[in-house]
Structures are given as C-alpha cells and as structure tokens.
Amino acid sequence: MFIRRIRAVLAPATTVALALALTACGSDSGKPETGADGLTELTVAVSPGAATSTPMYLAVENGVFEDLGLRLDLKVLEDGSVAIPNTLNGQTQFSMSGFGAAAQAIEKGLGIKMIGAANVIPTDPESKYQAVIVNKAAGIKNMKDVRTWAADSTEVDPAQAHAVDSLGGNYTALKRVAVPFPAIGDTVADGTVDAALVNEPWLSVALKTGKTEILTYVTGELAVPGSPGAVFIGSDKFMTANPDVTEKFIRGVRTAYDYAADHMDEVARFVPSTKLNDQVPPVVALGEYQRGPLDAAKVQRLLDIFERYGAIKGSVPADKMIHGS
Template identity: 25%
Template sequence: MKRLRTWACTALLALGATACGSGDAGGGQSAAVESGKPAKVVVGLLSVAAVAPVYLGDDKGFFEKEGLDVEFRPVQGGAEAVPMLMSNEIQFTFGNAISMAYAQLQGINMQFVTEGAQGGTNAKDATSGIVVSKKSGIKSAEDLAGKTFGVNQLKALGEITIRTALDKRGVDTSKIKFVEIDFPEMNAALANGSIDAAFSTEPFMSQALAAGNRNVMDAISETAPHLSLSGYFTSKQYAEQNPDVVKRFQRAMNRSLDYAASHEDEVRAVIPQHTKVPPKVAEMMKLPHWTSELNVDSIRLLISQGRKYGLFKKDIDVDAMLGSAS
C-alpha cells in the first residue's frame, strides 16, 4: 500500500498544478482540432503483449482515419501513468480497474475509454494460471490452502482472483499468504522454494510449463469468464474537456481490438517489435482475448470482491469509472 499511497499523493499534486496551467494538445488541457489538423494525443503503454492491438491499429491507419496523431510513451504502471495523466503529459494509458479504484479513493477520478485485454474462459485458453513446481506435492487447487503465493503486486488483481477462485471451490483462504515478486522472477522463486505457487502469465507461464512445472488452476477465468484484465483510460477532466477526441480514440481503439482478434499472425509479428518478448516466444505463447466489448459485469465483480477482501476501505463508484465506455 505504501507504493499506492506514494503515487496517489504525487498525482494529487499534479492535479493541483494542472488547475493553474495551460498548453498545447500534448501538454495542456485541450486537444481540439484546429484548422483541420489532427489532434495530438500521447498514450502510455506497458511493454507487454496485451497492448499489441494499439500498435497494429496504428500500422493500419485506424487512428489517422479518426483524425488522431498518436504518440506512444512507455510507462511502468499506475504509479507512473496516473500522475502523467493528471498533468496532461499523456492523455490515455493502458491500465486496470484496480489501479483506477485506488486512485478514486484518493480523489483522483479516472474513466474507462475502452477494453484492453480479457482473460480466457477456462484453464486451456487462459493466458494466466497458478503454477507450482514440478517437485511440489500440490496436485490440485484444494491443496493450496495455507500456501504462499507469488503475485506481481500486493493488494491487486492476483490476490482478488486467487481468493475468489479458491472460495468458490470451498478452499479455506484465511491462512494463505502473498509475496510480491515480478513476473520474470516467478519461475526462479518456484525453483528455490521461496513460494509454493506463482500467479503467472504469458510468456512466463509457457516457459514454466516447458520446464516441467504444473498449472493447477486459472484463478482469473474461475473468477469470471473473459474477465476484463485491463483497459485504456483517461482522466475525468480530460474526458469532459475533450469529449470528441475521446470518442475518436475509442472508435480507433475498438477497431484495433477487433482487428487483432481476427488477425493472430499479424499480432504475433508485431509483439516482438514493441515489447521484450522474443519472436520465437511470441510465436508460441497464448494470446489474450481481445474484443471491443467491455466486460462491465466482470469489472463490477472485481471491485466488489476487492471490497469484500478488505483491499478497498470505502465503496467504489464503479459507474464513475466506467464513464461512457459502459
């Protein structure tokens, strides 16, 4: 929670500074088109395979056709992206509902613009899983009671979905523990025994299974089929001041998502160009489920479960988060 408090405070400071500032479309409050020129927007992106549709859509000219001049900027996560949104350094970013909920608790209002990526419907078509060492005595989800899980971030998606999925199976979750470990380090943590199970995702899950480790369940699909893992969002302030630009970005992004869903070969080709995923891994890894249909019910479920498990100390206004994207 210390990390979350830190970025939230930084973002609030940025919000205060923004209230007194002005500038052009890339650094001020308005991206309105002048004299027929395209609107310049900057999009914050993580270096993950799930963002492939936005690059593909740019290559196909979907954003240009909507009168948008897009620039992509790397971000490491909500801790970096939210202050950049509030200072209007970027106008849109890739992130998730949990980060948006924490921001709202700090008085920072974000809005979904479109879907980002969704989970599978079962363990076979999922891009995530709960992986245990090949030497582990854990054979099923029921054996996970009281175990230590590696998750990429504490008090976030991993914890919510693991608790939810195990509760559904009647597994006692009162004594399970969570340790924060970056995804690339999960397999090593399994090997050295510092965790009993890893909340893993692609491409690291495929690497783990290739080494003989086992996937005992997919907590994400068991929480909800096609659960909304991420999305593209903006600040409420920007959305209110630039509704036309937001609508155009939404249309271009939705077209990009649907195109990616039906052009797998092109997706696998574009992933190594913009992420650290090697071409050979990109050819073999499972891909997220992409669609322009925002899974609103799964977002509401995530927030509700987060409240149930004590991650959020107050109720979250999900309707405000969804904005016009619902």
C-alpha cells in the same frame, strides 16, 4: 521473455497515493494541438507488455487513428505509478492503467474514468492461458496443502485471492513472497514457495523446467471471465472539454482491439516491430483482447471481488466508473 509487466500498475495503493500527491495543484483540460496536416495530436501512454500494447501499434501502423483525424504518439509506461497523475496533469491525454489502480482512483474522486480495455480475463472455459502451478516435489494435491505463495507483490491481489479461496484454500493465511514477475515460476520450481498463479508465456517456461506441475487452470468461476485487465483512462476535465476527440479515440481503441482479436497471428508477428520485444510470441501468450465497449456488469463483478478483499470500499458502481455509461 517477450512480455514485461510493470509492478507499479499492479500496486494500486502506491499508484493512487502518488496520484493524490502529484495532482494536488490541479489538472489539465487544454485543447490538444493540431498538426499542419489537420490531425489532432495525442500523447497516449501504453504498457511495456507487448501482448497488451501491440494492437495499438498495429492500429497506428494501419492508419486507424489517422482515418479518425488523430495522430498518436505512443509512450511506454516504464513506471506504471505515473499513469494516473500524468493523465490528470496533461502529460498524456489518455493512458493504460491497471484496473485496480483506476478503480481506486475513481473511488477517491481523482477525476478519471475508464474508457475501454485492452485485454480481458479469458472467456474460454478451456483456456490454458493462466494456471496455479505447484512444486512437483512438494506432493501438493489441492489448494489446502499450499502454505507459501509467490507473487510480484505482497499486497493483496483480489483476483488471485478469489482463485485461491474458490479452490478451497485460504489466501489470507498464505505466506506471500514478493518475487520479480518473470522469476515467479523459478521460485516455485526451486521450492522456495509451494505455488503461484502464472500466465503465459511464463507458464510454459515454468513447466519446461520439469520441476513444476499444474494444480488447475484458472478459468470459469475461478476467475471473472471477460472482465478487464489493463484499461484505458482519461481525465474527466479533458474529456468534457474535448468530447469529439475523446469519442474518436475510443472508437479507434475499439477498432484496434476488435481487429486484434480477429487477427491474432498478425498481432504476434507484429510484436518485434513495436520494439517492446524482438521475439514473435506464441499466439496463446497474447491472451484475450477486449471486444467492443466495457461491459458494466462484468466490471461490477470484478469490483465486488476487489471490495470483498478490501482493495476498494465499493462506493462507486461500475456504470459510474465508465465514461459515457
């Protein structure tokens, strides 16, 4: 597997609880250091997922941030639950975070904002990046036949719940089984569960077992096309105290992911250079990258789904969650 996924990033309640505990003493808004060469030095936390983070490594290699007067020290988030508290206490100036964790933290008033996104839910209606797969021997014809479901956590996943219910199933009635993410396809293949929602590269791996089949690809109204997956966050205090640095970083992130979206083959070839994985992935496994700034309307659609399934209260609209909106 060339991409790893951090479960804590996808467990918002755990992340926010830790953030509340670790930031009780306040947050840091200090001025970042400047190197002898005049570059402003920033520590930025990124996902261990190669597809998500490779555009940042490629941008650093290509001098995108240096051209903006910034030197980035990219730190891999082996434990995603510390992304928010580390941003608040100044260990990192900016960080990737799961969308759900960031939305919950903002709603609780923890003093962060979303400043951009790395990847998005695919917008191509013909996308084959993610699908609901079922055990081939189970005789499942539609989502109503599904009784057991594998995911990397038993916590409610609003995006998966939306897909299941839109297909005529009943997400809350499913028996959800927690499985380490790379093994979810195997759990469907061996019949431990009926079904799961799986994305590339694990989708291709699961299908190659010959024991799973696709019930449906998850696109269009089954998803929220163009809405963010992994987002970048910054603390309100740091960004208020350092507006120029913040705007330069945001500009660099947009440049990085705009370039990645237009040069997917180059991104795939660069993956081994990141040391996040030593294999060159197929381009389809990279998914789709964010182009330009966060779209508040698309973020709001995702927030509405999170509210519907109880992940957030819905008290903060999208334009108040995005820095500069």
